[in-house]
Each structure stands twice: as C-alpha cells, then as structure tokens.
Amino acid sequence: MKREQLIEQIRKKRSYLCVGLDTDIRKIPSFLLQEKDPVFAFNKAIVEATAPYCVAYKPNLAFYEAMGPKGWESLQKTMEIIPDSHFTIADAKRGDIGNTATMYARAFFDVYGFDSITVAPYMGSDSVMPFLDYPGKWAIVLGLTSNEGAQDFEQLDLASGGKLYQKVIQEIAGWGNPEDLMFVAGATRVEELKRIREMVPEHFLLIPGVGAQGGDLKAVSEATLTRDIGILVNASRSIIYASDGLDFAEAASREAQVMQQSMSDLMPA
Amino acid sequence: MKREQLIEQIRKKRSYLCVGLDTDIRKIPSFLLQEKDPVFAFNKAIVEATAPYCVAYKPNLAFYEAMGPKGWESLQKTMEIIPDSHFTIADAKRGDIGNTATMYARAFFDVYGFDSITVAPYMGSDSVMPFLDYPGKWAIVLGLTSNEGAQDFEQLDLASGGKLYQKVIQEIAGWGNPEDLMFVAGATRVEELKRIREMVPEHFLLIPGVGAQGGDLKAVSEATLTRDIGILVNASRSIIYASDGLDFAEAASREAQVMQQSMSDLMPA
Numbered sequence: 001m002k003r004e005q006l007i008e009q010i011r012k013k014r015s016y017l018c019v020g021l022d023t024d025i026r027k028i029p030s031f032l033l034q035e036k037d038p039v040f041a042f043n044k045a046i047v048e049a050t051a052p053y054c055v056a057y058k059p060n061l062a063f064y065e066a067m068g069p070k071g072w073e074s075l076q077k078t079m080e081i082i083p084d085s086h087f088t089i090a091d092a093k094r095g096d097i098g099n100t101a102t103m104y105a106r107a108f109f110d111v112y113g114f115d116s117i118t119v120a121p122y123m124g125s126d127s128v129m130p131f132l133d134y135p136g137k138w139a140i141v142l143g144l145t146s147n148e149g150a151q152d153f154e155q156l157d158l159a160s161g162g163k164l165y166q167k168v169i170q171e172i173a174g175w176g177n178p179e180d181l182m183f184v185a186g187a188t189r190v191e192e193l194k195r196i197r198e199m200v201p202e203h204f205l206l207i208p209g210v211g212a213q214g215g216d217l218k219a220v221s222e223a224t225l226t227r228d229i230g231i232l233v234n235a236s237r238s239i240i241y242a243s244d245g246l247d248f249a250e251a252a253s254r255e256a257q258v259m260q261q262s263m264s265d266l267m268p269a
Numbered sequence: 270m271k272r273e274q275l276i277e278q279i280r281k282k283r284s285y286l287c288v289g290l291d292t293d294i295r296k297i298p299s300f301l302l303q304e305k306d307p308v309f310a311f312n313k314a315i316v317e318a319t320a321p322y323c324v325a326y327k328p329n330l331a332f333y334e335a336m337g338p339k340g341w342e343s344l345q346k347t348m349e350i351i352p353d354s355h356f357t358i359a360d361a362k363r364g365d366i367g368n369t370a371t372m373y374a375r376a377f378f379d380v381y382g383f384d385s386i387t388v389a390p391y392m393g394s395d396s397v398m399p400f401l402d403y404p405g406k407w408a409i410v411l412g413l414t415s416n417e418g419a420q421d422f423e424q425l426d427l428a429s430g431g432k433l434y435q436k437v438i439q440e441i442a443g444w445g446n447p448e449d450l451m452f453v454a455g456a457t458r459v460e461e462l463k464r465i466r467e468m469v470p471e472h473f474l475l476i477p478g479v480g481a482q483g484g485d486l487k488a489v490s491e492a493t494l495t496r497d498i499g500i501l502v503n504a505s506r507s508i509i510y511a512s513d514g515l516d517f518a519e520a521a522s523r524e525a526q527v528m529q530q531s532m533s534d535l536m537p538a
Contacts, residue, residue: 022369062365062372068380069345072338093365095389096331097416100291103331111337120364120389122411124418142391147366149393153437159426164433168422 001087001115002136003179003228006204009055009085010229014264017256018056018089018206020236021046021078022063027241029248039067039074042248044081046240049253053260056232057082058089058206079112087232088114089140089206095120101130109137116140118184118206121168125175132176139181143169143196146186146209169199178202185224187216187233193223201226208234217259221266229267235259270356270384271405272448272497275473278324278354279498283533286525287325287358287475289505290315290347292332296510298517308336308343311517313350315509318522322529325501326351327358327475348381356501357383358409358475364389370399378406385409387453387475390437394444401445408450412438412465415455415478438468447471454493456485456502462492470495477503486528490535498536504528 010016021043025033028042035041047057059078064071082088090108094101094117108117109131116138119128131139144154144165154165162170169183178200185196187209196205205224210217210233217233224231239259243251279285290312294302297311304310316326328347333340351357359377363370363386377386378400385407388397400408413423413434423434431439438452447469454465456478465474474493479486479502486502493500508528512520 024372060365060369060372062363062369062376065376066372066380068376069338069341072341076338091365093363093389093392094331095364096329096360096362097414097418100329100331103293103329103335107331107334107337111335120362120391122389122391122422123362123414123416124421124423126416126418128418145366145392147392147395149366149395149397152393152440153391153433154393156433156436157428159428164422164425167425171421 003204006055006087007228009087013053013055013260014267015053015055015260016229016231016233016263017054017259018058018232018234019046019050019054019239019256020058020060020091020208020234021240022060022236023240024063025067027244029244029246031246037074037077039064039071040077043074043078045249046252047078047082049249050239050256051083051086053253053256054086056087056089058091058234058236060236061090061092076112079114088116090114090117093118093120093142095123095127097123098126098130101127105130105134109134116182118142121172128172128175132180137180139176140206141168141172141181141183143183144186144192145184146188150186166195166199169196173200173203178204182206184208187220190219190223193220197224197226203230205231206234207231210235217262218266221263225266227268233263272473275324275356276497278356282322282324282529283536284322284324284529285498285500285502285532286323286528287327287501287503288315288319288323288508288525289327289329289360289477289503290509291329291505292509294336296513298513298515300515306343306346308333308340309346312343312347314518315521316347316351318518319508319525320352320355322522322525323355325356325358327360327503329505330359330361345381348383357385359383359386362387362389362411364392364396366392367395367399370396374399374403378403385451387411390441397441397444401449406449408445409475410437410441410450410452412452413455413461414453415457419455435464435468438465442469442472447473451475453477456489459488459492462489466493466495472499474500475503476500479504486531487535490532494535496537502532
C-alpha cells in the first residue's frame with residue numbers, strides 16, 4: 001500500500017488505529033477451542049468486528065511461531081481475510097546481514113503478502129536496506145520502544161551528542177524516504193515523541209504502548225499528528241481481549257470504536 | 270545442553286565447528302528438487318556428512334520462513350535428525366518486549382527443541398531475560414557482528430567511554446552467566462575479538478564470518494580460545510555449498526573435515 005492510499009484510508013475512516021493481533025491460544029475464549037483453527041477463528045471474528053474502526057492490523061509473529069508450523073497457517077489464513085483497504089504490519093522485528101534480510105523480505109512481502117515489517121536496527125544498513133527495495137512495501141524500524149528495557153541501550157548518550165535512538169532515527173531516515181520507511185516510537189514519554197516528530201516531520205510513526213502499556217492517546221496524538229496525520233497508534237490486548245466471553249467480538253468492536261471516536265476528535269476537521 | 274557437555278563434545282571431537290544451515294532452495298543441487306521435501310533432504314545429507322567434524326548446527330531461520338508454513342516443517346524435521354550430541358542454535362535474532370520474548374522462547378526451546386537462540390539487544394533487558402529462564406537453554410546475544418553495517422551503530426562511541434557493542438556485551442554479561450549466555454562476536458577484526466575476550470573471559474563466543482565472510486580461522490582462534498575452548502566458529506556457505514553436484518555431501522564433509530583438522534591443530538593438546 002502506498003503512502004497516499006494509507007492517508008486516504010485514515011481520512012475516510014477518521015481513524016489511525018492499528019489493531020495488534022497478539023493472538024494467544026491460552027487467552028482466547030475457551031469455546032473457540034472447538035474450532036479446527038481456533039486462532040484463525042478468533043482473528044476472523046476480531047477483524048470483522050474491528051475493520052470499520054481501524055486502518056491497520058499488526059500480527060505479532062511470536063504468537064504464531066510459538067504454535068509451530070500450524071501457527072504460520074493460521075497467520076496465512078488471517079492475511080487472506082484482512083481486507084485490501086487495511087495496511088498490514090508483520091511485527092517481526094527482524095534484523096540480519098544482507099542476504100538473510102533479503103530472505104526475510106521475501107518471506108513477509110512475497111509469501112505472506114504483508115505491506116510492512118518491523119525491523120531491528122542494531123546490525124546497521126545492510127540489515128535494513130533489503131526491505132526498502134520493494135515498491136509499495138515498508139520497513140518500520142525500531143527507534144524508541146515503549147518497554148522498560150528501552151532505558152538500557154536506546155537511551156544511551158553518544159559521544160557525538162544525542163541519544164542512541166535519536167541517532168538511529170536520524171541515520172536511517174537517510175536510507176529510505178517517507179514512502180517506504182516508518183519508525184516505531186513508543187508512547188511512554190511525550191517530550192521524546194515531540195523531538196522525534198521534529199527529526200522526521202514527514203515519516204509515519206508506529207506508536208505502541210497506548211493500550212495495555214499505558215500511554216495517553218490525546219497527549220501522544222497532539223505531539224505527533226501532522227497535516228498528513230503521519231501516525232498509526234497500535235492497541236492490542238485492550239481491544240482483542242476486551243472480553244473473554246461469547247461477546248468477545250462485540251467487546252473488541254466497542255473498544256475499537258471508542259478509540260476511533262477519540263481519534264476522530266483529535267484529527268483536523 | 271549444558272556448558273560442560275558442550276565442552277566435552279568439543280574436546281572429544283577436537284572441533285569447535287558450527288555448521289550453518291542457510292539452506293536456500295535455489296542453491297541446493299537441482300536433482301534434490303524431485304524429493305518431497307528438498308530442503309529436508311539436503312539438510313539430512315549435510316548433517317550426516319558433517320556430524321563427525323562439528324559440534325553444533327545453526328539453521329538460519331530466514332531461509333525457512335521464506336518458504337511459508339512448509340519451511341517450518343522442513344526445519345522441524347531437520348531438528349529431529351540432528352543428533353543429541355550436537356548443540357543447536359536457532360539463528361533467529363529475535364528481540365521484543367517481555368511477553369513477546371517469552372513466546373519466542375517457547376517457540377524455539379519448547380516447540381522446535383533448540384538449545385539456544387540468537388537474540389538482538391536493542392530493546393534491552395526485558396527482551397533478553399525471558400530466554401535465560403530455561404535450564405540448559407541459552408541466549409546468544411549479538412555483540413559485534415561481521416557485516417558492513419556493524420559500523421553504523423555497533424561501533425558508535427558512547428559519552429561514557431567505549432563503543433556501543435562493548436557496552437552491550439558488558440551490560441548483558443551481568444544479566445546471565447556463562448551457563449546460559451553467549452555472545453555473537455564477528456571475525457572481522459582480531460584486535461576487537463581480543464578485547465571482547467578480555468571483557469567476558471568465561472563466556473562462549475559464537476564467531477561467524479570465518480567462511481564466506483572472510484575471517485581467518487587461526488588469528489580468530491588465537492585471539493579467543495580459552496582453557497575451556499570457549500568458542501564456536503560458524504561456517505555456512507563454504508561448507509554446505511562446497512559443491513552443487515551429486516557429490517555435494519562428500520564435498521561438505523571434506524570442507525568440514527579440513528576445518529576440524531585446523532581446529533584440532535589450534536586446540537591445546
């Protein structure tokens with residue numbers, strides 16, 4: 001999906017919500033376990049219930065990997081039922097040398113048909129570049145993450161000035177462009193989000209940490225929204241596990257709608 | 270596999286060779302494409318041919334992921350035929366927040382039965398710790414990698430002194446111990462390997478870059494060998510693609526034996 005198509009979807013739905021499909025077979029409603037593919041059955045119900053209120057879906061690959069080969073079949077079937085109108089993110093955080101990164105790009109872009117993949121920056125340019133060679137596909141590189149461990153390395157002060165995560169964002173912004181590159185920017189500190197937005201005024205930011213991880217949607221949006229909107233805010237557990245009863249899909253739909261309404265209020269008219 | 274068992278295997282075989290299973294369906298001998306599972310058939314022949322000369326196998330996950338769900342079946346079957354005497358490394362370079370890292374640990378340790386997984390450090394402690402909770406299992410964290418992109422971030426000078434990769438190794442060494450934690454240390458610069466060895470005198474190092482990537486086995490070994498040996502040197506393409514003819518397994522066996530012999534000469538008597 002191209003940048004202008006994504007922006008068009010956001011404007012049409014007045015939503016920049018991404019729903020994270022962190023589908024854990026031990027957390028889905030127990031009656032689904034009778035289904036042939038419980039994870040797919042859950043995802044299908046969640047996608048149908050939330051599609052009107054979100055513009056993107058982000059399967060968290062770890063949850064599918066943990067189920068062995070059949071987990072990847074559940075993922076593949078899920079990708080087939082996500083409407084073309086929705087941007088898809090493989091939350092895989094891959095990062096490896098050039099020839100290996102090329103294989104990961106093939107896996108997620110060609111085999112599973114994702115629009116984008118999250119990428120870890122540690123190994124540098126040849127671990128990121130292969131994801132930028134695909135027209136209409138995106139690398140979403142980790143800048144600042146929303147977990148506690150972000151303090152350990154991402155926040156280190158560099159001898160040349162600034163912090164590691166700032167250098168990562170600034171450097172990598174030069175390797176791609178706002179048509180093929182986004183950054184992960186955790187929602188934990190609004191001041192830092194403002195500085196990231198100044199550094200990359202045109203790039204989309206994927207912002208996790210607003211739901212179960214505690215970030216505040218209003219403050220986060222005010223710090224990062226651009227005239228092209230320029231953000232995707234992800235919520236996973238707060239939506240998909242809103243209820244563990246028979247009404248799980250309706251509950252997810254309601255949660256997604258509440259977020260969409262808040263986003264609509266925050267977007268320019 | 271425990272540290273003492275690994276050391277015992279190394280001493281017995283007089284080899285610290287790890288064979289990287291970067292199995293690319295487009296590179297394996299064409300006659301194997303008639304097999305029901307060509308990747309597994311290739312891996313099986315390579316494992317049988319090289320097992321006497323190596324102590325570890327390292328499937329590169331990208332190559333299996335790029336084949337869709339059936340790639341994971343080839344991986345699972347490969348894991349089943351690797352002898353228990355051999356240490357197994359999931360070269361996956363995973364790294365994510367705590368609950369997701371826990372799912373990755375479950376995938377590679379419980380579902381596929383690997384002894385270890387390579388882990389990316391960028392997201393910090395909660396992305397590494399979940400891999401250390403498994404008795405007899407290992408996290409192998411990226412310290413200094415052997416690719417060109419290692420210059421971009423790993424080599425950055427920190428305000429507190431030293432380079433990022435040195436801080437990563439020093440900090441993370443405190444999170445685990447030499448029984449559950451190794452580091453990836455690329456074979457491109459011998460001086461840097463010496464300094465890494467000084468920083469972590471007891472930890473095993475996984476050293477890539479000696480085969481196709483150009484590092485020199487003798488210099489690398491002299492810089493890093495300890496009284497417990499303390500290193501695994503990986504070679505992938507130079508062994509598994511030594512020939513693309515009918516003799517591919519014999520050629521791989523010969524290459525592995527040459528490396529084993531060199532290692533034996535470098536090891537203390």
